[in-house]
Structure formats: C-alpha cells, structure tokens
Amino acid sequence: EAGVAQSPRYKIIEKRQSVAFWCNPISGHATLYWYQQILGQGPKLLIQFQNNGVVDDSQLPKDRFSAERLKGVDSTLKIQPAKLEDSAVYLCASSLDGESQETQYFGPGTRLLVL
Amino acid sequence: SQQGEEDPQALSIQEGENATMNCSYKTSINNLQWYRQNSGRGLVHLILIRSNEREKHSGRLRVTLDTSKKSSSLLITASRAADTASYFCATDARGSSYKLIFGSGTRLLVRP
Numbered sequence: 708e709a710g711v712a713q714s715p716r717y718k719i720i721e722k723r724q725s726v727a728f729w730c731n732p733i734s735g736h737a738t739l740y741w742y743q744q745i746l747g748q749g750p751k752l753l754i755q756f757q758n759n760g761v762v763d764d765s766q767l768p769k770d771r772f773s774a775e776r777l778k779g780v781d782s783t784l785k786i787q788p789a790k791l792e793d794s795a796v797y798l799c800a801s802s803l804d805g806e807s808q809e810t811q812y813f814g815p816g817t818r819l820l821v822l
Numbered sequence: 823s824q825q826g827e828e829d830p831q832a833l834s835i836q837e838g839e840n841a842t843m844n845c846s847y848k849t850s851i852n853n854l855q856w857y858r859q860n861s862g863r864g865l866v867h868l869i870l871i872r873s874n875e876r877e878k879h880s881g882r883l884r885v886t887l888d889t890s891k892k893s894s895s896l897l898i899t900a901s902r903a904a905d906t907a908s909y910f911c912a913t914d915a916r917g918s919s920y921k922l923i924f925g926s927g928t929r930l931l932v933r934p
Contacts, residue, residue, distance in 0.1 A: 711864070740921075749910050749924030750865070763921055798864055806920060808853055808872070813864035 709733065711814035713799050719820045725787040728817045732780070732801030740811065741774055741784050742798040750798055756782060757805050789821045828911060828928040836933050841898040843928040845911030846891075852914050854887060855922065856896050859908045868896075868909075903934045 712731040720726050732739050737758050742750035753772065755763040759779040767774070771790070776782040786793055796818050800811040829844045845854070853872045857865040871878045871887045871894065878885045884897040898905055908929045912922040 747926070749912075749926050751924070752921050755921055800865075808870065810855075810867040810870070811865075811922065813857075813866070815864045 711799055711801055711812055713797075713814035713817055715817055716815065717818050717820075719822065720789055721822050722791055723788040725785065726789055726819065727783050727785045728797050728799075728819075730782045730784070730799030730814060732782070732799070733812055736801035736803055736812075737779075738802045738805035738809075739776055739782050740800040740802075741782070742800065744796045744798055744816070746795070753784070755805070762805070786819075789819075791821050794819055794821045828909070828925045830928060831926070832929045832931070834931040834933065835901055837901060837903055839901055841901050841905070841930055841932070843896045843909050843930070845894045845896070845925055847894075847911070847913050847925075848892065849913075851889075852920075854885075854894050854914075855912045856883075856885060856894075857910045857912060857924075859910065859927070861907070865910065898930075901930075901932045903932050906930060906932045 714729050718726055739756045741753045743753050744750040753767045754774045756776045759776050772786055774784045796816040798813055798816045800813045802809040802811045827846050835841050851873055853870055855870045856868045858868055859865045869880045869883055869885050871885050873889055882899045887894045908927045910924045910927045912924045914920050
C-alpha cells in the first residue's frame, strides 16, 4: 500500500516570497491533516480536511497561509508571503474517517528554510 | 498549545538496556497515542491506549496510562540502535472534530 506522498522534500526561499507544498494521501482516506513542526518541537495541527471540507483551521495563520483540497484527494498548502519564523517541517497526514481512535499516517514532510 | 509534555527531553542508553519515557497531559482524553520519528522523516504510529485501559503491550513496547495523574509512560525493552529516534505522545482533543495534540518529544539515542 502506497503511503502519504509529499513534495517537494526541501525548499529554500527568501522572506516575503511564496511557496506551495503538495500532498497525496493514502487512497480512500477521507481525512487529511497539515502539521507544522518547528525544530525541537512536536507537530502542531494547522488544518484538517474531511473530504474537501475544512473541519478545523483554528491554528492556521490565515493572513498568510491557505490550503485547499478541491476534489477531496490531493491537497496544497501555500504560504504567501513567507516569514523567517515559517522555517519548519510541514507534515501531511491522512486517516480513514477522522475518528478519535484512528491512526494517522504521515508523509516524509517538506523541510522549509526561509532566509 | 502543547497538551503533552515528555520527560526526559533527551535520553542516551546502551544497546540492550531498557528506555522509559514519560508523558504528562492537561485535559481529559479519550485515548493517548505514541509516535516515533526518525531523523528527517515523518512520524510512525506505535501504539494507542484508550482512557479505560491501564496497560498495553506491543512487541518490545509497553505503555501505561494513569488518568488520575494525567500521565503515560512508554517502555522500550532490550533497546536496539535502530530504536534511535524521537518519541512523541499525542492526545486527542474534542473540538469541531477529533484532532491530535502532540507533546514536545523525547530524543532517544541508543549507543551500539
């Protein structure tokens, strides 16, 4: 079974530039998550989709971050404009239905460095 | 905000020894999960323990949960160099949907 795919794996940009990350979840998984993991910390949920609808984006900095999952499968996360403090690993995860007892399956992440 | 806090932040042991990591959390939970993250890679689910369970085993892993103290521990027995990784506890949180809140992690180094 193919896992969660993410691209690119690494990205270096200058502050105020834009960047986009792509995620392809496990086939059949209705729920998709984007996490931000700053060095030395645990992942922090940015946004959660159920199919193509947003169910939680309470910790997404909406002035600069946006995400979409138009057809309920792939998702993109965009930062515009980037700040130095956005340097982090961006992890995508998926789960079957978004229920409490489910396992979340994580992709390898995109490591972003903002200079 | 971080719901769980792991202790210790870092742990270095010799191959073959046991490793114990602790997690404390703040609010009531339905379940608690442990994940492992190897350097530069995504997280891998290890084990889930429900709030009505006190102990659970999976291979060389043993997890305990004390809801009265809002704490959990992860024991890895007979450690191997391949166990070197960061270990995170994650608790579910009720909101508009279920979501996981991760702790800050314990970085485990197993010396060969």
